[in-house]
Amino acid sequence: MANAKSTAKTAVSGIFEYAPAPESRSVVDLKASYGLFIGGEFVEGSGGAFKSVNPATEEVLAEVAMADKSDVDRAVAAARKAYDEVWSKMPGAERAKYIFRIARIIQERARELAVLESLDNGKPIRESRDVDVPLAAAHFFYYAGWADKLGYANLGPDPRPLGVAGQVIPWNFPLLMLAWKVAPALACGNTVVLKPAETTPLTALLFAEICQQADLPPGVVNILTGAGATGAAVVAHAGVDKVAFTGSTEVGRMIAKQVAGTSKKVTLELGGKAANLVFEDAPLEQAVEGIVDGIFFNQGHVCCAGSRLLVQESVAEEVVDRLRERMKTLRVGDPLDKNTDIGAINSAEQLARIQTLTEAGEAEGATRWSAPCELPERGFFFAPTIFTGVSQAHRIAREEIFGPVLSVLTFRTPAEAVEKANNTAYGLSAGVWTDKGSRILWMAQRMRAGVVWANTFNRFDPTSPFGGYKESGYGREGGRHGLEAYLDV
Amino acid sequence: MSETKKKAEKAAKPAKAAKDAAAPAEQTAPEAVATQEAAVQEAATQEAAVQEAAVQEAVAEPAAPAAARSSVRKTYKLYIGGAFPRSESGRSYAVAASTGEFIANAAQASRKDARDAVRAARSAQSGWAKATAYNRGQILYRIAEMLEERRDQFARQIADVEGIELGAAYAQVDAAVDRWVWYAGWSDKLAQVLGAANPVAGPYWNISSPEPTGVVALLAPAAPTLLGLTSVIAPAIVGGNAVVAVAPGAAAVPAVTLGEVMATSDLPGGVVNILTGDTAELAPWLASHLDVNALDLAGVPTGTPLARDLEIAAAENLKRVVRPAAGYDWSADPGLSRIKPFLETKTVWHPIGI
Numbered sequence: 001m002a003n004a005k006s007t008a009k010t011a012v013s014g015i016f017e018y019a020p021a022p023e024s025r026s027v028v029d030l031k032a033s034y035g036l037f038i039g040g041e042f043v044e045g046s047g048g049a050f051k052s053v054n055p056a057t058e059e060v061l062a063e064v065a066m067a068d069k070s071d072v073d074r075a076v077a078a079a080r081k082a083y084d085e086v087w088s089k090m091p092g093a094e095r096a097k098y099i100f101r102i103a104r105i106i107q108e109r110a111r112e113l114a115v116l117e118s119l120d121n122g123k124p125i126r127e128s129r130d131v132d133v134p135l136a137a138a139h140f141f142y143y144a145g146w147a148d149k150l151g152y153a154n155l156g157p158d159p160r161p162l163g164v165a166g167q168v169i170p171w172n173f174p175l176l177m178l179a180w181k182v183a184p185a186l187a188c189g190n191t192v193v194l195k196p197a198e199t200t201p202l203t204a205l206l207f208a209e210i211c212q213q214a215d216l217p218p219g220v221v222n223i224l225t226g227a228g229a230t231g232a233a234v235v236a237h238a239g240v241d242k243v244a245f246t247g248s249t250e251v252g253r254m255i256a257k258q259v260a261g262t263s264k265k266v267t268l269e270l271g272g273k274a275a276n277l278v279f280e281d282a283p284l285e286q287a288v289e290g291i292v293d294g295i296f297f298n299q300g301h302v303c304c305a306g307s308r309l310l311v312q313e314s315v316a317e318e319v320v321d322r323l324r325e326r327m328k329t330l331r332v333g334d335p336l337d338k339n340t341d342i343g344a345i346n347s348a349e350q351l352a353r354i355q356t357l358t359e360a361g362e363a364e365g366a367t368r369w370s371a372p373c374e375l376p377e378r379g380f381f382f383a384p385t386i387f388t389g390v391s392q393a394h395r396i397a398r399e400e401i402f403g404p405v406l407s408v409l410t411f412r413t414p415a416e417a418v419e420k421a422n423n424t425a426y427g428l429s430a431g432v433w434t435d436k437g438s439r440i441l442w443m444a445q446r447m448r449a450g451v452v453w454a455n456t457f458n459r460f461d462p463t464s465p466f467g468g469y470k471e472s473g474y475g476r477e478g479g480r481h482g483l484e485a486y487l488d489v
Numbered sequence: 490m491s492e493t494k495k496k497a498e499k500a501a502k503p504a505k506a507a508k509d510a511a512a513p514a515e516q517t518a519p520e521a522v523a524t525q526e527a528a529v530q531e532a533a534t535q536e537a538a539v540q541e542a543a544v545q546e547a548v549a550e551p552a553a554p555a556a557a558r559s560s561v562r563k564t565y566k567l568y569i570g571g572a573f574p575r576s577e578s579g580r581s582y583a584v585a586a587s588t589g590e591f592i593a594n595a596a597q598a599s600r601k602d603a604r605d606a607v608r609a610a611r612s613a614q615s616g617w618a619k620a621t622a623y624n625r626g627q628i629l630y631r632i633a634e635m636l637e638e639r640r641d642q643f644a645r646q647i648a649d650v651e652g653i654e655l656g657a658a659y660a661q662v663d664a665a666v667d668r669w670v671w672y673a674g675w676s677d678k679l680a681q682v683l684g685a686a687n688p689v690a691g692p693y694w695n696i697s698s699p700e701p702t703g704v705v706a707l708l709a710p711a712a713p714t715l716l717g718l719t720s721v722i723a724p725a726i727v728g729g730n731a732v733v734a735v736a737p738g739a740a741a742v743p744a745v746t747l748g749e750v751m752a753t754s755d756l757p758g759g760v761v762n763i764l765t766g767d768t769a770e771l772a773p774w775l776a777s778h779l780d781v782n783a784l785d786l787a788g789v790p791t792g793t794p795l796a797r798d799l800e801i802a803a804a805e806n807l808k809r810v811v812r813p814a815a816g817y818d819w820s821a822d823p824g825l826s827r828i829k830p831f832l833e834t835k836t837v838w839h840p841i842g843i
Contacts, residue, residue: 252807261800456840
C-alpha cells in the first residue's frame with residue numbers, strides 16, 4: 001500500500017500540484033438543534049432526537065428531532081388543513097408565484113445550501129455547488145410554470161390534485177431529491193409531508209426556512225426528520241393520498257406491500273445496476289471520462305450510476321488501462337475543497353456495505369484495483385475501485401453497491417451487449433458509447449432502462465423524465481411526465 | 490321481460506335442444522318468423538339484430554332432413570402460444586347457460602398452465618414489440634373485422650352465459666368490435682401523444698418515448714364477458730405488451746371464441762394467451778410470477794382480501810398494478826387509463842456537437 005501511495009503521488013505530481021482550496025463554512029449558520037417543521041413553524045418533536053454527522057470528519061453537526069407517529073399525525077393534519085382550506089382552492093397562477101419564489105430563494109441562498117449539503121452529505125462542494133443546488137432551483141422554476149397550465153399537460157381537460165403527498169427521500173442528493181418531490185407536488189396543488197433521510201436532514205430544514213421566507217401558506221410543506229420508522233409511519237398514514245419514495249428496491253418493495261389494498265397512488269424510484277457499454281469505435285478518451293463520471297460522480301451514491309462497465313473485447317485492455325490512468329488523478333478527500341473529485345462516503349453503515357461487497361468481489365474471484373490515493377484519517381472514505389474479470393453471476397455484477405466501485409465485463413457482439421446489459425432485475429439507466437448513429441439508436445431501443453445516455457452519462461434536467469423499468473420502480477419524475485404522479489387523471 | 494321477447498331470444502339462440510335432434514328444425518323456423526314481427530313492434534332498436542339472427546337461424550338449419558342430425562359441438566380449450574391446448578391438469582368444469590342448460594365443459598387452467606402461458610407471452614413479447622406500430626394497428630383492426638363477422642355467434646354466447654337479452658348481447662358485441670377499432674387506431678399515435686421532446690438546459694438531444702412494460706397478467710371481469718375481456722386485452726397489447734388473461738367461470742365461452750378470432754387475425758401466437766377457470770386459483774400464481782411485469786386486477790373486487798393479497802404478491806418484483814375502480818362502467822370511454830399503466834417511458838440523451 002505504501003508503494004502504491006508513492007506511485008500515485010509521482011503520477012499526480014508529474015501533472016499538477018494542487019494547493020488546498022477550501023470553501024468557507026462561515027456562510028452556514030448551524031443551530032445546535034432543530035425541531036420539526038409542521039404547519040409553517042418549527043415545533044418540538046415527540047420522539048426524542050438524533051445527531052446528524054459530517055461524514056468527512058465524523059463531527060456532530062446538529063441535533064435533530066425524531067418524529068414519531070403523533071408527529072406524523074400532526075403533520076398530516078396540517079397538510080390536510082392547508083390542502084382543504086388554502087392550497088387546493090388557490091388558482092394555479094397564484095400557486096405558481098410561491099413556487100417561483102422558492103426557486104429564486106434557492107438561487108439566492110445557493111452557496112449556503114451547497115456548503116451545508118457538502119457538510120451533511122460528504123459530497124464535493126464542486127458538485128453540490130454546480131449540480132445539486134442549481135438543479136434544485138431549476139426544478140422549482142420548471143414546475144412553477146406548470147401550476148397554471150395543467151390543463152395543457154395532455155392529462156385530460158381538468159386534472160385534479162390528489163391531496164396530501166407523503167414523500168420519503170434518500171441521502172444521496174438530499175436537496176435535489178426534495179426538489180424532485182416537492183416542486184411537482186405543489187405545482188399540481190397537493191400539500192406535502194416530507195421525510196428527509198436520517199443522515200442528511202439539514203438542507204431540508206434549511207428548505208423549511210426558505211418556505212417561511214417565501215410566505216408559503218402554513219401546512220403546505222411539512223418536514224419531519226427521523227429514521228425508517230418515521231418514513232414508514234408517513235407511508236402508512238390513512239390521511240396520505242399519495243406516496244412518493246426514492247431509495248432502495250428493498251424498501252420500495254416494503255412500501256408497495258404496505259399500500260396494497262388501499263387507494264393510495266404510489267411512485268417509486270429505486271435502485272439500479274446500470275450497464276455502461278463501450279464499443280470499439282467509441283471515442284475512447286470521452287468514453288473514459290464518461291465511465292468516470294458514471295461511477296465516481298457523487299462517490300457512486302447514485303441510483304443510476306454506471307456500475308457495470310461493458311467493454312467490447314477488442315478494446316477492453318486499452319479502455320481499462322486508460323481508466324486506471326485517469327483514476328490515478330482523481331482527488332479523494334475534503335468535500336469542501338474545491339479541487340476534490342470524490343468526497344466522503346455518507347455514513348459508516350454505507351462504508352461497511354461497500355466494504356462487504358468489495359470483499360465478496362475478491363472472494364468470488366474478480367481482480368480488484370483501487371486508485372492509489374491517500375485517504376483522510378478521519379471520516380468515511382473509500383478509494384475509487386475497479387474490478388476486472390467479473391462474471392455476470394458475481395455479487396458485484398448483480399447487487400447495487402452504491403459506492404465508487406466499478407465492475408468491468410466484456411462483450412463481443414452488439415446482441416451480446418444487449419443481453420448482458422439487460423441481465424439484471426433493475427432497469428433505471430444505461431449508457432452506450434459508439435460513433436455510429438444507427439447503432440446508438442438500435443442499442444437505445446433494446447436496453448430495458450428508463451434513461452439511456454448515449455455518448456454521455458449522468459445528465460439530469462427538470463424537463464427530462466427520470467425513472468425505472470422493472471425493479472427500479474415505477475412512475476416518472478421530471479418533465480411533463482412527472483406531473484402525472486401528482487394528479488388524479 | 491315480455492313473453493314474446495323471451496321467445497325471440499330463444500329462437501335466436503343456438504337452441505341446443507333443437508340442434509341436438511330432440512326437436513325437428515321446422516318447429517324453430519316458423520316461431521322465429523312469428524316473433525320477428527313482435528320484436529319489430531316492441532324494440533325498434535333491436536330489430537335489425539333479432540331479425541338478422543332469426544333469419545340466419547332459419548337459413549342455417551337444414552331443410553328438414555328426414556332423420557334428425559346431431560350437431561358437432563365445439564371443445565372449449567385454453568389459448569396458449571397460438572395453440573388451443575387442454576389444461577395440463579386434465580381438469581374441466583361445466584359451463585351452464587343462465588337458464589341452467591349445459592353449454593360446454595371448459596378447461597380449468599392450472600398453475601402449470603399459467604406458467605406455460607407466461608412463458609409463451611414472454612417469448613412472443615419482444616417480436617410483437619418490434620413490429621411496427623402500423624402493423625400492430627392493422628392486426629388489432631383485423632381482430633375487429635373477424636369479430637364483426639362472428640357477431641351472431643358472440644351475441645348468442647353472451648346472451649347464454651350472461652343471461653342478458655339478445656339485444657343487449659348484440660350491443661355488447663358491437664361495443665367490443667368498436668373498442669378493438671378504437672384501440673387499433675392508437676398504435677401509431679401513442680408515441681406522439683405520450684412521448685416528448687424535452688428542452689434540456691444544455692447541448693443535448695433529449696427524447697422520451699413510451700415502450701411496452703413486457704408481460705401483463707389480466708384478470709378479466711366475470712361480466713360483461715366479451716367487452717370486459719376486450720377492454721383489458723386490447724389496451725395492453727396495442728403498445729407492444731404480451732398478455733396472459735384469465736377469463737373466469739362462464740366467461741370462458743366467449744373468451745375461447747375470442748381466442749379463435751385472434752388465432753385467425755395474424756396476431757402472432759403467444760401475444761395473447763387466455764386461461765379459463767377460477768380467478769382466485771390462478772391469480773396468485775400470476776401475481777407472484779417473477780417474469781410478469783404488470784397486473785390488471787379488473788376482475789377482482791376492490792377491497793377484498795384477494796385484491797390486497799395479489800397486490801402484495803405483485804410487489805415482490807414491483808409489478809405495475811392496476812386496481813379496479815369500484816362500479817366501473819365497461820361501456821364508458823376508457824381513455825388511456827389502461828394503456829398508460831402498461832407503458833414505460835424511456836428517455837434518451839445524446840450530445841449535440843460537430
